[in-house]
Amino acid sequence: METYHVVPNAPESRSDPTPSWQTTMTQILWGLALSTLTLEIPLLQELLSFLGLLLLYLGFRAVRRENKWLFRCYVFTAVRCIALVPIFALNATIFQNQFYTSDLGYLTNLASMFLVLATLFSLWRGLLQLRKASGVEASTRAAGGLVVWYVGLALLSVVGMIGLFGFFVLIVLYVFCLYRIFRFSQAVTAAGYPLPRLRAWLSEGRLALCFTGCILVGVAGGFLFFHSYSMDWMLLSAPPSSQEQEIKEKLRDLGFPDTVLNDLSMEDLQDCQGAQQVVVDEYTRSFEEHTTSDGKVPQLHLTGIGVQLSEEPER
CATH class of the missing domain: 1.25.40 (Serine Threonine Protein Phosphatase 5, Tetratricopeptide repeat)
Structure with missing residues (x-):
């Protein structure tokens, strides 16, 4: 007659010690x-x-x-x-x-x-x-x-x-x-x-x-x-006129920064027609009181421009 021995089960809350x-x-x-x-x-x-x-x-x-x-x-x-x-x-x-x-x-x-x-x-x-x-x-x-x-x-x-x-x-x-x-x-x-x-x-x-x-x-x-802001782009109805290009070239030669010049409207350009001198003042302002959680300090770059016209002392 064959005999069998029942081996008690290991406790259910434990397993093989590997991994340790x-x-x-x-x-x-x-x-x-x-x-x-x-x-x-x-x-x-x-x-x-x-x-x-x-x-x-x-x-x-x-x-x-x-x-x-x-x-x-x-x-x-x-x-x-x-x-x-x-x-x-x-x-x-x-x-x-x-x-x-x-x-x-x-x-x-x-x-x-x-x-x-x-x-x-x-x-x-x-x-x-x-x-x-x-x-x-x-x-x-x-x-x-x-x-x-x-x-x-x-x-x-x-x-x-x-x-x-x-x-x-x-x-x-x-x-x-x-x-x-x-x-x-x-x-x-x-x-x-x-x-x-x-x-x-x-x-x-x-x-x-x-x-x-x-x-x-x-x-x-x-x-x-x-990841980006929605922009409402609007195409220009007509290419820049020769007068606009001429005023821009004149201002650019006098040192007018392109970053501001390209944002001027036709009315602004006409106000600068006949410019004799351009004075530019650029500086950056830091806002330490608004420092972000990752330690970055917001900065604002400001550009001040003075245009002297032929018929006026300064604008």
């Missing part, structure tokens, strides 16, 4: 680094934010069943990923400066900062529970240090007191906290504590493709439909 906590936490830490790093380089900042949030989402997706705090990290990151699609679409339009300088843009920035802070706090509490569940002795204070670091960064940004030395100190502290969290994940992996078992409907690759596709569709739509 070290691998998943490395993904999360890279996501934190890339999504926090700010570089004033066109397109690079957006690319880093996109990659950082994608890594964060995939990392927290793998550990969301471990405890309620890591699940909250997953939810907060998912909200940030969803919000990134309309933000990228808005950045491809002509309305981005108008939005970011409005009250709604200010509230959006506050909400984004709150989500980051809530994610860091939940990560700290989640790692504390993971430490108890795994039985490791490694400290999780570095995760709490990230919360303090981000609050300090936000306060210094509001006050505007971050110099070069302060920026260097902040970077060193941030890297140190990330390294200590990485060491904690190594200890959890060495203890043999496995990742939660998940039933994934979509693989990481397909999720990344879907997220990328949504971003590209939003950016393409914003660029194609809202």
Whole structure:
């Protein structure tokens, strides 16, 4: 007679320890680094934010069943990923400066900062529970240090007191906290504590493709439909007359700038007929009080022109 032995099933909340906590936490830490790093380089900042949030989402997706705090990290990151699609679409339009300088843009920035802070706090509490569940002795204070670091960064940004030395100190502290969290994940992996078992409907690759596709569709739509102002062009009924051309040539020879000359009507040109001297005064005015969220100062270029006629002292 053949005998069969029933092997008890593994606990449903656990799976094979590969990938390990070290691998998943490395993904999360890279996501934190890339999504926090700010570089004033066109397109690079957006690319880093996109990659950082994608890594964060995939990392927290793998550990969301471990405890309620890591699940909250997953939810907060998912909200940030969803919000990134309309933000990228808005950045491809002509309305981005108008939005970011409005009250709604200010509230959006506050909400984004709150989500980051809530994610860091939940990560700290989640790692504390993971430490108890795994039985490791490694400290999780570095995760709490990230919360303090981000609050300090936000306060210094509001006050505007971050110099070069302060920026260097902040970077060193941030890297140190990330390294200590990485060491904690190594200890959890060495203890043999496995990742939660998940039933994934979509693989990481397909999720990344879907997220990328949504971003590209939003950016393409914003660029194609809202990247320029509508213009009501009107064709001239007749070509410029010889008199108009003659006056323009005379003014141009006297130093009248073409940027203004081409905008003059026929009546304006006739008023300048017989010009003897042209004086040009150009200057640029900056509006620091209307500085945009990305640090750009709006500027207005002004051109003042004086025309002296033969029969009048000056016009």
